[in-house]
Amino acid sequence: MRGRKRNPWLIPLLAVLLPVGAVLAVCVGKYPVTPWESLSVLWGALTGGGSADQMTANVVLGLRVPRILASILVGAALSVSGAAYQGVFQNPLISPDFLGVSGGACVGAAAAILLSLTSGWVQLFAFAGGLLAVGLTVTLPMLLRSRANLMLVLSGIIVGSAMSSLLGFLKYTADPETQLAAITYWTMGGFNYLALEDLLPALPFLLIPAVVLILMGWRIDVLSMGETEARALGLPVSAVRGTVILCATLLTASSVCLTGTISWVGLTIPHLGRMLAGPGHTRLLPVSALLGGLFLLVVDTLTRTIGAEEMPVSILTGLVGAPFYGWLLWRQRRAGHAL
């Protein structure tokens, strides 16, 4: 198929599907809730009233709503940051944690768990660890006086593997009965036990960078022509690239600190987005956000509904994401797209 699909209804359709999916997701689970009940609980919570029974309200507001909100926000954040990174580095094979965010966040979280800190501190340590790792990745090429993208990617690989060794060391010193299990579960990623209070402090770090990136969408297009060409086109490359890396890193770091590492979403969803919305980032970023939110919502709902025991979400994103990515590549090859 040639020519560009310019579906004007794509964003409205996704914008409707997402809340509908969210309400449906509130209803499914071990404790059944009807759509009507869930809407009335949500309405009650928003207006301060509420007529549903306490048990339903607890399940909906205490367990499911935070988790559903988190899965949507994290899916959207990872996808937007993945799409932005791929654009800036002109490499569709890059995932949002290639600068070492996830590795750093895991080290931060593991350190906090070893220090027996509370979950709020674990989050904060993870966030700081992620940012520190990216700071290190960005500093290395500066020390080598190189501004090449490739140097940054290599530096990300170096920092990433250093972080994974560090994580291994922390795991080795952890108490195998309690701490090691906690670290392992944390790194697997998941939305269980996530409360609204955990989510709120992360909200500005998820929303503001996403909005900035979407506003900068067209500059990312120009930057995706390559650094030299973008400069010759009159783009202040260092400023734009720095802002994009900062925003995308904040998005990934806040996602990881909320839910641990979740693989595949930030790599795969931007490809689906490009297939549906074209390569222009002004459209690609919001479409990726909606698609990513929807995808992680569906996958997380699956993890808590299939099987007797709940599965860590990263296992399922991998199981769904890997073949999905394969299919996308096959589709793109067939359509003759350069990759």
Next chain:
Amino acid sequence: MLYEIHDLNFSYPGGPPVLEQVCLTLKEGEILTVLGPNGAGKSTLLNCMMGLLPTQAGAVRLCGRDITAMSEREIARLAGYVPQNHTPVFDYSVLEFVLMGRAALLSPLARPGPEDRREAEKALEAMGLSHLAHRPYTDISGGERQQATVARAIVRHPKVVLFDEPTAHLDFGNQLRVLRMVRRLSEGGYATVVTTHNPDHAILLGGTAAVLDRQGCLRSGPAEELLTEELLRQIYDTQLLVRYSQELGRRVCLYPPL
């Protein structure tokens, strides 16, 4: 004067000098063809003229201002750059691709508007590419992509367009089309700088020629006078011939029998 280059030196870290005491001027509407053997620094010179590489000694002045004191935006408003074909990654439409040439005119968070779109369509029309506007630019031929790149350079109406080996990777017919296009741009009031490996292109384009040698020294002058058989032999270290053809009404540069 569009460009005034005085005693420009450049070398890559740890390498020999690539440009040595280069002096060059370019007037409005002038055609300048830069010749030189492989690795002589033709692209480096263009990069210095676009402010993409720092000047190490001497000065490059663009419209009277020192280029190191100018922002990317200010340079891009005056000078358009047509790089050698790059490998496209994302499949923007030809129109979207050309629109990116407006970046230097837009305020930092603005997106291209209807006027930018009209200008992009005009630039595509000038390059004879209107029929490809909505095709992915990954999907068109190398020659067409180069024309799209020229459209992207002129869409902001700079004063000068710099071409980095525009005839490389093109077949014989397309090379001639590119030279005609350069001539047309010059007639349209743009100054043009073209690097090429083919001395015949410099002769065809006329105007000013500049020759860079391996030591980084640059000689320039009217193409008609500068490009003598002796100089070209010396530059390319080959026994090539420059003859006047009655039939063509111009000088031609030819290889001897093998």
